[in-house]
Amino acid sequence: MSIKPELVERCEGGYWMHSQFPRTEVDSEVEGWVSKNQLESHFVFMESDIDEDEHPAYERYFHTGDPDFHDWEPGKPEGQGWFVGGIYETEAGPVCAWLRPISESxxxxxxxxxxxxxxxxxxxxxxxxxxxxxxxxxxxxxxxxxxxxxxx
CATH class of the missing domain: 1.10.287 (Helix Hairpins)
Incomplete structure (x- = not known):
């Protein structure tokens, strides 16, 4: 596998992308890249990952319209070998793309x-x-x- 974990240094708004993660909004292109690189992916959406009543990022993003979600720490999937592929915004809100080599599963x-x-x-x-x-x-x-x- 040529895709390795990288140090995650999020910007002030909370965004970050792995240097090799595809910059596209087309799901099939991301899925193709994941498959080609023998990776498994798991997407964690902020909306379902945190409690809307207890987390300020939820209020800021979904109620105030402020695109800042720097204080959201995405939940990690179960199992070994997961690393962050990207933390970015989608039509459904902020998402964290977790990746791991297929060999781990x-x-x-x-x-x-x-x-x-x-x-x-x-x-x-x-x-x-x-x-x-x-x-x-x-x-x-x-x-x-x-x-x-x-x-x-």
Whole structure:
């Protein structure tokens, strides 16, 4: 992946764009860029991310019409590897485009599946009677359990 996280230094109004993020309002162009760069995207809109009664940026932006949302800190999606692609304005209001390499979500999927496999192998081992089948189940369980260890 050639797209790397960059230091986010927002302007006085709260805007910021990654140097490689496409400068376009066409969703399909952004989606194409995300796909081409093997990224996953998640868009967090200020309107649904903060409480309108408790956050001054909401009042300023949506009620007063002031385009300043510098004090909005966008909520980060669950999972590892997310970084900011841009914090900018859309027709629906301010949005934060979060990005991460597709490999991060695949890694999460793999590790979750591995945990399930370890549990299933252990349950199988426990269900086996003492003897050859239990010995084989023990060996399978041990191989699965240690399969994600780095360096042996």
């Amino acid at each position: 695949l890694k999460e999927t793999f590790l979750n599946a591995h945990k399930q496999a370890v549990k299933a192998a252990y349950d199988y081992f426990c269900a086996c009677d003492v003897g050859d089948e239990r010995i084989q189940a023990s060996e399978v369980y041990e191989r699965i359990r240690t399969a994600t260890r780095i360096g042996g």
